[in-house]
Amino acid sequence: MEVYKQNILIIGGGYGGLKVALGIQRQLKNKAKITLISKHDYHYQTTLLHKVAVGTLSPRKARIYYRKILNPDKICFIKDKIIQLCPKENKVIGNGGEYHYDYLVIGLGFKPDSFGIKGVDAYAHKLSSLNTALKLTKNIENNFKEFIHTKNPLDLHTIVCGTGFTGIEFAAELARELDELCLICGIDRKIPKVTCIGRSPHILPVFNETLTLCAENKLKQIGIELISNGTIEEIQENKVLLRQNGQPLEIQGNIIIWSAGVKGSDIVEKSEIPNKKGRIPVNANLQCETFPNIYVVGDCALATSKDAIHAPTAQLSAQMGDYLAELLIAKLENRPFNKPFKFHHRGTVCSIGHTDGVGIIYQKNISGEIAAFMKNTIENRWLYSIGGFKMVFKKGQFRFRTSN
Numbered sequence: 001m002e003v004y005k006q007n008i009l010i011i012g013g014g015y016g017g018l019k020v021a022l023g024i025q026r027q028l029k030n031k032a033k034i035t036l037i038s039k040h041d042y043h044y045q046t047t048l049l050h051k052v053a054v055g056t057l058s059p060r061k062a063r064i065y066y067r068k069i070l071n072p073d074k075i076c077f078i079k080d081k082i083i084q085l086c087p088k089e090n091k092v093i094g095n096g097g098e099y100h101y102d103y104l105v106i107g108l109g110f111k112p113d114s115f116g117i118k119g120v121d122a123y124a125h126k127l128s129s130l131n132t133a134l135k136l137t138k139n140i141e142n143n144f145k146e147f148i149h150t151k152n153p154l155d156l157h158t159i160v161c162g163t164g165f166t167g168i169e170f171a172a173e174l175a176r177e178l179d180e181l182c183l184i185c186g187i188d189r190k191i192p193k194v195t196c197i198g199r200s201p202h203i204l205p206v207f208n209e210t211l212t213l214c215a216e217n218k219l220k221q222i223g224i225e226l227i228s229n230g231t232i233e234e235i236q237e238n239k240v241l242l243r244q245n246g247q248p249l250e251i252q253g254n255i256i257i258w259s260a261g262v263k264g265s266d267i268v269e270k271s272e273i274p275n276k277k278g279r280i281p282v283n284a285n286l287q288c289e290t291f292p293n294i295y296v297v298g299d300c301a302l303a304t305s306k307d308a309i310h311a312p313t314a315q316l317s318a319q320m321g322d323y324l325a326e327l328l329i330a331k332l333e334n335r336p337f338n339k340p341f342k343f344h345h346r347g348t349v350c351s352i353g354h355t356d357g358v359g360i361i362y363q364k365n366i367s368g369e370i371a372a373f374m375k376n377t378i379e380n381r382w383l384y385s386i387g388g389f390k391m392v393f394k395k396g397q398f399r400f401r402t403s404n
Contacts, residue, residue, distance in 0.1 A: 219352065
């Protein structure tokens with residue numbers, strides 16, 4: 001039995017955790033025990049879940065199996081669901097047993113935040129995983145197919161709660177697919193509706209006013225109703241109750257999507273590690289101060305360095321993963337490592353269907369097909385970073401490519 005000097009455990013195989021594993025796999029020369037644990041045996045791009053939910057991206061194409069990209073001689077992959085963190089004992093507990101570590105990397109991702117609003121968990125769909133996206137796909141598909149029997153227009157009214165990236169990208173993808181769905185199912189195109197509800201005066205508040213107004217115009221052109229300055233008070237079965245500018249308002253629809261915000265992991269939130277809504281404060285080395293052998297990436301990390309305070313995104317998670325791989329390799333090889341983490345913001349793009357979008361790339365506003373092209377480029381760049389050109393050709397996003 002081979003004895004290792006150090007034992008690194010990575011829990012969570014999202015953008016951050018997978019990047020840590022792959023970075024170590026490519027660069028580590030010394031022998032060490034590296035283990036990646038994920039509750040799924042596949043990785044998926046959360047930035048494409050809206051496509052899966054609408055049915056424009058197949059689940060087969062969305063899944064990237066860990067065992068196909070991880071070298072078993074360097075990285076041990078275990079499919080298990082982590083249920084408890086025990087930092088004082090240097091171990092975590094999963095459904096399959098206990099896992100000990102010298103260094104722990106937490107990358108358990110996010111959970112939708114209901115903000116305590118009644119009815120969210122009971123009546124709203126959430127785009128938080130591939131499985132939830134597939135459940136939503138089936139719901140939409142069934143409502144359209146059964147409309148010939150139900151004759152209920154509310155079955156074809158989708159309400160999106162939240163006007164950030166997730167909500168807007170889903171709403172736009174669905175709105176652009178309605179022509180096809182109505183044609184296939186023999187439905188009058190005037191019946192389906194998509195409504196987006198946001199708390200802010202404008203959608204996509206991370207963008208400047210020029211881009212948000214541009215995006216709003218694009219959404220209105222494809223038939224999406226936008227409700228701004230709306231504070232949701234309750235979600236009931238087939239309806240959303242809110243206040244707009246202080247006045248009560250009721251929106252009816254049988255498909256309700258909750259995309260109004262996220263928090264960190266429930267497992268982290270319930271642990272003895274100091275955290276805020278499942279996010280662990282970390283220093284400039286992405287290190288937990290209370291337990292220095294614990295590092296955090298992605299949505300579970302709450303950066304305390306001014307240079308690292310950014311909204312949780314796939315881009316941020318991936319850069320955290322690259323950084324931590326470099327840091328941990330230096331530790332394993334007993335080399336000094338004094339470089340703090342610094343996020344390099346290369347740009348952000350919000351798709352409005354497959355061939356349209358708005359965004360900022362290197363501090364320049366872009367929109368239309370060039371934005372859609374850059375969105376695809378960003379997605380394909382991620383695929384290239386984990387699987388090279390072969391992965392891009394097999395799983396990539398292209399201008400005129402089907403999802404199958």
